[in-house]
Amino acid sequence: MxxxxxxxxxxxxxxxxxxxxxxxxxxxxxxxxxxxxxxxxxxxxxxxxxxxxxxxxxxxxxxxxxxxxxxxxxxxxxxxxxxxxxxxxxxxxxxxxxxxxxxxxxxxxxxxxxxxxxxxxxxxxxxxxxxxxxxxxAEPIACGWHTVRLARETLQEPATTALVIGGGAIGLGAALSLKAQGVAEVTIVEPNALRRATLNDACGQNAISPDDLDAAAMFDLVIDGVGYAATRKTASAHARPGGVIGHIGLGEDAGGLDIRRMTLQEITFIGTYTYTAQDFRDTARAIFDGRLGPxxxxxxxxxxxxxxxxxxxxxxxxxxxxxxxxxxx
The missing domain is CATH 3.90.180.10 (Medium-chain alcohol dehydrogenases, catalytic domain)
Known part of the structure; x- marks a missing residue:
């Protein structure tokens, strides 16, 4: 072969x-x-x-x-x-x-x-x-599906807003999973202008550049699909008090989190690895049913x-x- x-x-x-x-x-x-x-x-x-x-x-x-x-x-x-x-x-x-x-x-x-x-x-x-x-x-989207499920369960109350950091397949899959799991307002931060345009024009997403992210904006859930120190810094700055950060990306090993703010504001950080077999099956079913879009x-x-x-x-x-x-x- x-x-x-x-x-x-x-x-x-x-x-x-x-x-x-x-x-x-x-x-x-x-x-x-x-x-x-x-x-x-x-x-x-x-x-x-x-x-x-x-x-x-x-x-x-x-x-x-x-x-x-x-x-x-x-x-x-x-x-x-x-x-x-x-x-x-x-x-x-x-x-x-x-x-x-x-x-x-x-x-x-x-x-x-x-x-x-x-x-x-x-x-x-x-x-x-x-x-x-x-x-x-099904495989890449299942990573986001798993993270969103864990983050929603940890929040222990309905989530209405979410920030996704990174507009690659993992980030986009997380955004689609957030919508499919009932989170109404989802924003993606993506620095690449070419990809950002595709997210907005072809994928039906609300994608913005990092420069356009309001410094005061707070979100119930933040999903980091990149995993660099800079993106973790963004995550810990924009999770609202009592909010949850779901971390998928493996860009680099250390740095970025504002531990003081996360401690004082009781922000939960969850590291996530791939997905369970049930998450994979649930994601596949969502694809088959059209809940994740075209x-x-x-x-x-x-x-x-x-x-x-x-x-x-x-x-x-x-x-x-x-x-x-x-x-x-």
Whole structure:
């Protein structure tokens, strides 16, 4: 099969790789759409030692099962594999399983390839009216869905206003999840003018530049989809007293939070990691039901254009919140 292989910082090569052989309880999936994630970008830039070269990256995938009793079934892939038996797994917090693994991290190759093997319980059937480009968005949007759910539960009262920091796919997914979960007023802060225009004109969002964020504006919930010191500073400045910050981004490890203000104003900070299996299923259902909108804001490219797509994202030269690669011609 053809695969896009990470060979080192800012080095990607399209070449032949062994086709995966599914184990018992697994299916072979012909990948028809796979999104480029921020974590893929971290690896591409050499910033993620959990993803050493050479490695097939990619974990936001959808496609068709090949062979067996489920041959031809359209599916989207939950890439997070957990043990299923530990306390975290049995209490509905399987994303915190100490044995969790995700495809695109050793020993599991990723989905920037023509085929992937995955166990049955990680596959969600996709109805015919949903495209594969839409279906592969279940993974990135589930991250925001999970964060919004936790933040709303922590607030313990109805949230009416929210600020989302970052207008990439994670931030946009969080904004869509906020609306789907009943938060009426959502503002996205996005510094890239090209992307900001897309958010406003094509995605139906209220996206503003950081300079246009009123210093006195306060929000029930703040979702940081970037995770840099500067964005955490913004988050802790704009969560209202008693508000909640949901932190998804992994841009850098430290700095930014105004701990004094957060302590005096009883602002809760929640770090979030991926999503539970139920969050993934709930997000997929919201996609299928149309509650997250048309999801027509992706840009599709063939897998062979992967290196150029990564370079364009690196340069901030693409307006689309998500580039989706097609591994098959």
């Amino acid at each position: 053809k695969a896009l292989i990470y060979d080192g910082p800012e080095q990607l090569g399209l070449r032949d790789a062994p086709e995966p052989v599914p184990d018992k309880g697994q299916q072979l999936i012909k990948i028809l759409a796979v999104g480029i994630c921020g974590s893929d970008m971290h690896a591409y830039l050499g910033h993620d030692n959990r993803r050493p070269a050479p490695l097939i990256l990619g974990h936001e995938a959808a496609g068709v099962i090949v062979g067996g009793a489920r041959d031809g079934e359209r599916v989207t892939v939950n890439p997070l594999v957990t043990c299923g038996t530990c306390k975290a797994c049995t209490s509905g917090k399987d994303n915190l399983c100490p044995e969790r693994m995700i495809i695109s991290m050793p020993p599991r190759e990723g989905a920037f390839a023509q085929f992937v093997a995955m166990r049955d319980e990680n596959l969600v059937t996709v109805p015919d009216h949903v495209s594969f480009d839409q279906a592969c968005l 999801l027509n804001w992706t840009e599709a490219r063939p897998l062979s254009d992967g290196p150029a797509a990564f370079a364009d994202i690196r340069a901030g030269a693409t307006s689309a919140p998500k580039i989706v690669l097609h591994p098959h011609p």
